Amino acid sequence: EAQVTQNPRYLITVTGKKLTVTCSQNMNHEYMSWYRQDPGLGLRQIYYSMNVEVTDKGDVPEGYKVSRKEKRNFPLILESPSPNQTSLYFCASSLSAGFWEQYFGPGTRLTVT
Amino acid sequence: DAKTTQPPSMDCAEGRAANLPCNHSTISGNEYVYWYRQIHSQGPQYIIHGLKNNETNEMASLIITEDRKSSTLILPHATLRDTAVYYCIALNTGTASKLTFGTGTRLQVTL
Numbered sequence: 001e002a003q004v005t006q007n008p009r010y011l012i013t014v015t016g017k018k019l020t021v022t023c024s025q026n027m028n029h030e031y032m033s034w035y036r037q038d039p040g041l042g043l044r045q046i047y048y049s050m051n052v053e054v055t056d057k058g059d060v061p062e063g064y065k066v067s068r069k070e071k072r073n074f075p076l077i078l079e080s081p082s083p084n085q086t087s088l089y090f091c092a093s094s095l096s097a098g099f100w101e102q103y104f105g106p107g108t109r110l111t112v113t
Numbered sequence: 114d115a116k117t118t119q120p121p122s123m124d125c126a127e128g129r130a131a132n133l134p135c136n137h138s139t140i141s142g143n144e145y146v147y148w149y150r151q152i153h154s155q156g157p158q159y160i161i162h163g164l165k166n167n168e169t170n171e172m173a174s175l176i177i178t179e180d181r182k183s184s185t186l187i188l189p190h191a192t193l194r195d196t197a198v199y200y201c202i203a204l205n206t207g208t209a210s211k212l213t214f215g216t217g218t219r220l221q222v223t224l
Contacts, residue, residue: 031210043214090156098206104156
């Protein structure tokens with residue numbers, strides 16, 4: 001089954017404790033991205049990757065890092081999480097940049113206390 | 114990207130057609146109209162997109178007015194599983210990969 005998976009689905013952590021949210025897709029997609037969704041602010045792009053070893057900032061990259069060492073994986077790293085990073089996070093992939101259909105993962109609900 | 118305007122909520126009886134409107138009066142010639150939906154905090158799901166011709170797929174139909182200033186997403190036989198927030202957005206090919214959802218229309222399908 002074609003899908004995007006994220007882990008963990010739920011995470012409660014404390015300020016400053018480094019964490020990684022994994023994202024993997026099995027569709028051989030070139031383009032992958034991370035979004036966060038907050039009430040009243042909608043969906044905002046954090047980082048994206050056009051292909052392996054090619055990443056770039058989205059609209060809200062501060063406090064996040066990403067890497068794309070393999071085509072299928074695109075982990076999101078929070079080196080020193082803060083409470084304002086409490087959010088619902090989605091990973092998405094598409095065949096290529098600009099392709100009309102993006103596939104989203106199930107989401108990761110992160111709470112930073 | 115052109116701003117889109119949608120009603121905040123709509124109701125539809127199960128089995129009936131759900132017609133969700135969207136205004137995009139400032140849409141430019143190279144911007145497509147996309148529809149996504151999100152079921153209760155799950156990952157958003159692509160539904161359909163179009164430029165100026167009407168489009169239909171297995172999920173829905175998209176009707177775009179001739180002047181392209183508005184469109185309607187039609188779910189021909191709504192079911193309870195179609196209860197979701199529906200987002201209409203205008204994107205060109207260069208920005209199609211960066212989705213920015215507004216508040217959308219919350220569709221409630223009832224028995």
